[in-house]
Amino acid sequence: MQLNDIQQKFKHQMLGDKTALLDDADLNGIFETGEISLESRLNVYRTGILEKLKNVLAITYPSVEKLTGEDFFRGAAYQFIRQNPPRGGDMNLYGKEFPSFLGALKEAQGLPYLKDIALYDWITNKAYYAADDAPVSADILSSFTPDDFAHLTFEPRASLFLFSSIYPIDEIHDFCSNDSGDEAEPLDITKGGVYMMIYRPEYMVRREHLTKSEYDLLDHLFSGQPLGEALEEILKSDPDFGFQAFLSRHMSLGTFKNITLNTMEGKKHESTCTETG
Amino acid sequence: MEKPGAYNTRPDLPDPVGIGLRHAHYADIPKERPDVGWLEVHPENYFGGGINRHHLEKSRELYEMSFHAVGLSLGSADGIDLDHLQKIKELIEIYQPFQFSDHASWSASGNAHLNDLLPLPYTEETLSKLCENVDRAQDYLGMQILVENPSTYIDFADNEMNEQNFMNEAAKRTGCKILLDINNIYVQAHNHGHDPYKYINDITPKYVGEMHLAGYTEQPVEDKTILIDTHSKPVHDPVWDLYAHAVGHIGETPTLIEWDEELPPLSTLVQEAHRARRVMTDVLRVAYAAE
Numbered sequence: 001m002q003l004n005d006i007q008q009k010f011k012h013q014m015l016g017d018k019t020a021l022l023d024d025a026d027l028n029g030i031f032e033t034g035e036i037s038l039e040s041r042l043n044v045y046r047t048g049i050l051e052k053l054k055n056v057l058a059i060t061y062p063s064v065e066k067l068t069g070e071d072f073f074r075g076a077a078y079q080f081i082r083q084n085p086p087r088g089g090d091m092n093l094y095g096k097e098f099p100s101f102l103g104a105l106k107e108a109q110g111l112p113y114l115k116d117i118a119l120y121d122w123i124t125n126k127a128y129y130a131a132d133d134a135p136v137s138a139d140i141l142s143s144f145t146p147d148d149f150a151h152l153t154f155e156p157r158a159s160l161f162l163f164s165s166i167y168p169i170d171e172i173h174d175f176c177s178n179d180s181g182d183e184a185e186p187l188d189i190t191k192g193g194v195y196m197m198i199y200r201p202e203y204m205v206r207r208e209h210l211t212k213s214e215y216d217l218l219d220h221l222f223s224g225q226p227l228g229e230a231l232e233e234i235l236k237s238d239p240d241f242g243f244q245a246f247l248s249r250h251m252s253l254g255t256f257k258n259i260t261l262n263t264m265e266g267k268k269h270e271s272t273c274t275e276t277g
Numbered sequence: 278m279e280k281p282g283a284y285n286t287r288p289d290l291p292d293p294v295g296i297g298l299r300h301a302h303y304a305d306i307p308k309e310r311p312d313v314g315w316l317e318v319h320p321e322n323y324f325g326g327g328i329n330r331h332h333l334e335k336s337r338e339l340y341e342m343s344f345h346a347v348g349l350s351l352g353s354a355d356g357i358d359l360d361h362l363q364k365i366k367e368l369i370e371i372y373q374p375f376q377f378s379d380h381a382s383w384s385a386s387g388n389a390h391l392n393d394l395l396p397l398p399y400t401e402e403t404l405s406k407l408c409e410n411v412d413r414a415q416d417y418l419g420m421q422i423l424v425e426n427p428s429t430y431i432d433f434a435d436n437e438m439n440e441q442n443f444m445n446e447a448a449k450r451t452g453c454k455i456l457l458d459i460n461n462i463y464v465q466a467h468n469h470g471h472d473p474y475k476y477i478n479d480i481t482p483k484y485v486g487e488m489h490l491a492g493y494t495e496q497p498v499e500d501k502t503i504l505i506d507t508h509s510k511p512v513h514d515p516v517w518d519l520y521a522h523a524v525g526h527i528g529e530t531p532t533l534i535e536w537d538e539e540l541p542p543l544s545t546l547v548q549e550a551h552r553a554r555r556v557m558t559d560v561l562r563v564a565y566a567a568e
Contacts (some may be wrong), residue, residue: 002354003354003400003403004355006398007386008386010395011386011389014391015389029434030398030434032432032433034469036501036503040499040503041430042431042433044431044503044505045393045395045430045431049393052393063367087389088360088361088385089347089348089350089358089384089390089392091392092321092325128327128329129324129326130325131326151394158326203327203328218344257386
């Protein structure tokens, strides 16, 4: 049997239904079994693969594991891995589809916010491993004339993602992160949603709460819209929006990688509304 | 025909024993500056940016480094992933490891990468494919690489050669070196009923560029025991004995203490490294005295 066939069959045995092995005469002919059965030997590999990938997901999705418990998480992870094995060897970015998978998982319907907290974990993980970069200096603003401002475009930091949810995901995340052993306050998931940006200014991933208008303006800007057009839309729904305060805050936070005149940047946006629909 | 190691860039190390740089010891290593010759890292942990690279830089300022990859899938019939190779190349250019290695195993088939070191049948077809992938990696990276013998829990019915000859032949044909994992030899000798000392004796000494030592776990299966290469324990005594035999056969060789799960305090890793150094020194002293 050719190497390619052996590897395809082996892969199938690792990710497929365990009983499939017994019907596969080809595979049984490939191996020496000795005193320990073929199934037991293959099961060493199967367990190793599934557990290692489950551990990868647990590192990326710590809030999900905390909320669901180890046993539930293992069961969900194994099911996910079989359906969505990694496509490459970079495990830092494995599991993008896990939030959507959890959102559709029948057994998880009792936790309606599970998909959103998973997406929060995923975005935090992406920010953690994003390329290093530096914020644009506020000095750049003095190089523009007042007439230029309407035509400015804003590029976000490589690690920056916008996030929104109808649930208080920040509080749910903090609840999950509480390892102090203290009795945590009960969660009130009806208290309202959040608008946030998640990014890594230097080494640590941070989150910043945003107003709805602030979130929308950043969303428009990071879609490549020039400042004038984007701001006009925000002012329609929020006439009191203070652009100077917005700009001052985000220059201070280091939100932008670059600000340029008359260039279009690609969209960089993730939210529960659009990513996982 | 034997291919010379065209890219042999390894400098003489002042101290042949090394330990792994792992997340749990990021802060301890620059602070304690353990008495070891070099550090080993999995380059895949440093893909992307962020704080991991910051810690890598801090340690690189203090130590020579080897890169030990786990994701190239050198034994894949599909070939190797150039995107993965490019990410490794970028890290090599930045951190200048003294050597780079991966495994004589496979992880990827079709559209799935199984994130494990899976066994190969030792056939001429597999050898050709592995050599093709090794050649490609060496040419792309512009350096000699090392290929490690794997731990296996299953044997193939149609093997055309034993593993040690497979490894020798891969080194001969590609100019790569063998990373001889002593624990893996012991583990699979137990699992398949082979003689680990014969395995070592069959290895051509000049091909070996590094050795690994690690601890295995015993797993009961059907009233028998399979040894699993978990990297979660101290090196077992029979593996130390086998290591002494390997040093006697091969000579002074950079040696790594591997420990990836249930990590102990840094001092424990260093003690294991010092034991490796003592074993190597003792064996070589006896060998020189006999000459």
